[in-house]
Amino acid sequence: MSTLTPTNGRLSSTTREERLLSFEGRYRQQQFTRRNWTLLYGALFLAALVGSISVSDFSIPGLIKGLPMAWNYIAGTLPKLTLENLWGDLGEWYWGLRFWLRLLVETILMGFVGTVLGGILALLLCFPASRNLVENTGIYFAARRALEFCRTVPELVFALIFVFAFGLGPFAGVLAIAVHTAGSLGKLFAEVNENADPRPIEGVRASGGNWPMIMRLGVVPQALPNYASYLLLRFEINVRGASALGLVGAGGIGEDLYVAIRQFEYTDISAILLLLILTTSVIDIICETIRHRLIGNDLTQGA
Amino acid sequence: MNTAQHADIARLRRTNPEIFNRPLPQRLRDWGIWVAFIAVLGFGLWWIDASPMRIFNGLGKLGMLVGLMIPPWPGDGLPDYLLAMLETLAMAFLGTVIAAVLAVPLGFMGAKNIIPNWAFHFGIRRFFDAFRGIDGLVWALIFVSAVGLGPFAGVLAIAVGDVMVLGKLFAEAIENVDKKPVDGVRASGGGRLHVMRLGVFPQVFPVMMSHVLYFFESNVRSATILGIVGAGGIGLQLSDRIRINNWQAAAFIILLILVTVSIIDAISRRIRAKLT
Numbered sequence: 001m002s003t004l005t006p007t008n009g010r011l012s013s014t015t016r017e018e019r020l021l022s023f024e025g026r027y028r029q030q031q032f033t034r035r036n037w038t039l040l041y042g043a044l045f046l047a048a049l050v051g052s053i054s055v056s057d058f059s060i061p062g063l064i065k066g067l068p069m070a071w072n073y074i075a076g077t078l079p080k081l082t083l084e085n086l087w088g089d090l091g092e093w094y095w096g097l098r099f100w101l102r103l104l105v106e107t108i109l110m111g112f113v114g115t116v117l118g119g120i121l122a123l124l125l126c127f128p129a130s131r132n133l134v135e136n137t138g139i140y141f142a143a144r145r146a147l148e149f150c151r152t153v154p155e156l157v158f159a160l161i162f163v164f165a166f167g168l169g170p171f172a173g174v175l176a177i178a179v180h181t182a183g184s185l186g187k188l189f190a191e192v193n194e195n196a197d198p199r200p201i202e203g204v205r206a207s208g209g210n211w212p213m214i215m216r217l218g219v220v221p222q223a224l225p226n227y228a229s230y231l232l233l234r235f236e237i238n239v240r241g242a243s244a245l246g247l248v249g250a251g252g253i254g255e256d257l258y259v260a261i262r263q264f265e266y267t268d269i270s271a272i273l274l275l276l277i278l279t280t281s282v283i284d285i286i287c288e289t290i291r292h293r294l295i296g297n298d299l300t301q302g303a
Numbered sequence: 304m305n306t307a308q309h310a311d312i313a314r315l316r317r318t319n320p321e322i323f324n325r326p327l328p329q330r331l332r333d334w335g336i337w338v339a340f341i342a343v344l345g346f347g348l349w350w351i352d353a354s355p356m357r358i359f360n361g362l363g364k365l366g367m368l369v370g371l372m373i374p375p376w377p378g379d380g381l382p383d384y385l386l387a388m389l390e391t392l393a394m395a396f397l398g399t400v401i402a403a404v405l406a407v408p409l410g411f412m413g414a415k416n417i418i419p420n421w422a423f424h425f426g427i428r429r430f431f432d433a434f435r436g437i438d439g440l441v442w443a444l445i446f447v448s449a450v451g452l453g454p455f456a457g458v459l460a461i462a463v464g465d466v467m468v469l470g471k472l473f474a475e476a477i478e479n480v481d482k483k484p485v486d487g488v489r490a491s492g493g494g495r496l497h498v499m500r501l502g503v504f505p506q507v508f509p510v511m512m513s514h515v516l517y518f519f520e521s522n523v524r525s526a527t528i529l530g531i532v533g534a535g536g537i538g539l540q541l542s543d544r545i546r547i548n549n550w551q552a553a554a555f556i557i558l559l560i561l562v563t564v565s566i567i568d569a570i571s572r573r574i575r576a577k578l579t
Binding site for chain 2: 048049051052053055056057058062066069070072073074106109110112113116149152153154156157160161162164165166167169170171173174175240241243244247248251254257258261262264269273276277278279280281284
């Protein structure tokens with residue numbers, strides 16, 4: 001930074017006052033540029049804020065009117081629980097528990113199968129998408145773009161299209177999850193591969209292994225714990241995503257949630273949401289424990 | 304050469320018995336995990352009624368749809384789509400800003416070094432986590448029912464869906480503050496306000512900004528689909544075009560989403576790289 005400021009005065013001057021003056025001058029100049037940048041960012045932010053507010057008809061009166069409505073709605077979904085008749089009230093609140101549990105199992109299965117299928121696709125695509133493992137830039141480029149496409153198109157858009165092609169139900173949802181998962185996991189796997197230690201790869205190549213052998217024996221063993229960790233992380237995300245796919249008719253608990261919200265069955269909404277929160281929390285905790293163990297093992301083996 | 308190799312292998316076997324001859328319980332456990340994994344996978348495939356025939360038929364139909372999509376063409380709806388895209392960006396921006404502003408006090412509440420109470424800390428962290436379990440689309444559906452159709456519901460859905468997660472990340476950023484600059488400011492005679500402004504803020508702000516930008520990126524992605532349930536933005540146009548079988552326009556909208564998301568990602572990645 002100091003090279004940007006004029007320094008010709010500093011070299012010739014040796015008295016204390018002059019050095020102090022030049023230092024203060026530089027300090028002031030740096031402060032000036034920084035303040036200008038901050039102002040510029042602030043102005044940009046304000047412009048974006050004003051633009052967004054005008055485009056989305058967001059207004060303070062609307063907010064003041066809307067927030068109580070939203071709050072009333074959320075408060076309305078809460079059931080009436082009394083201490084005298086707690087079990088009866090709970091039973092009434094969760095009148096459809098059997099049915100919902102079935103849908104919940106379907107949601108988890110959708111997340112699981114989608115993650116596994118997407119993971120297999122990602123595993124196939126991640127090697128050609130790693131820069132250190134392919135010499136042909138054409139293949140690398142194509143694999144990268146394919147993964148990017150799968151990743152950037154929202155899952156729900158895939159679901160909308162797949163519902164048309166494969167019919168309503170969880171099958172379309174699973175395929176949508178699988179395609180999206182392949183895109184995001186493929187990229188993460190490829191990054192793991194690119195950080196792989198080149199020595200085992202050279203070793204397999206030197207002993208005469210062909211390309212699939214190099215991948216299987218040189219890359220996969222060192223990358224496997226990271227793959228598994230990312231898979232588990234993705235499974236958590238996909239269970240959450242699967243709960244929303246039902247809104248477009250692609251199976252899972254979202255279908256019943258959609259019906260409950262559309263028909264204003266207030267207490268059902270809170271019952272299903274609470275079930276969902278519980279399920280995802282449990283899955284999160286389990287996956288986190290396994291993930292820490294996997295990565296921990298990896299670290300101790302490496303040391 | 305061959306014999307030397309055999310001898311080598313024999314020697315390796317002798318020196319590393321645990322690699323070649325793993326104990327039975329360990330092997331049983333590994334096999335058990337694999338069997339359970341395959342059983343669940345098979346059960347899942349059976350449940351969703353997957354069959355090669357279905358995939359084959361569906362792929363045929365999918366091919367037909369892709370054929371209908373080419374070439375992507377907006378028709379006469381181009382201004383509508385661009386406006387809807389702007390609305391989507393505005394929703395994501397406003398939702399992120401509101402969530403970030405609300406998350407700051409939550410972050411301070413959730414930080415261990417601000418409120419050093421174990422039970423409170425654990426409770427509030429779990430509370431933050433619980434909100435992550437609900438997808439943004441579900442929030443959108445709820446807010447559309449509560450405040451009516453339009454982008455306002457989308458803004459609220461994004462803000463509510465993010466505020467807890469951001470609160471958790473902010474709390475972690477505050478917990479990770481290095482004590483040394485704080486002590487330094489105090490040692491050179493700074494007051495409480497100086498400690499906050501010169502010791503804590505410069506450490507926390509870039510981390511928070513980088514999280515917020517990352518959330519903005521991801522919110523642009525999710526805002527593109529919120530319209531499917533009526534919460535404004537490009538998603539409404541997309542689901543409408545699909546519903547009336549205008550596949551060329553649908554393909555154009557998907558491309559529009561792809562391009563916009565990549566541009567936003569590139570800009571935000573550049574700013575984030577500068578911040579940290």
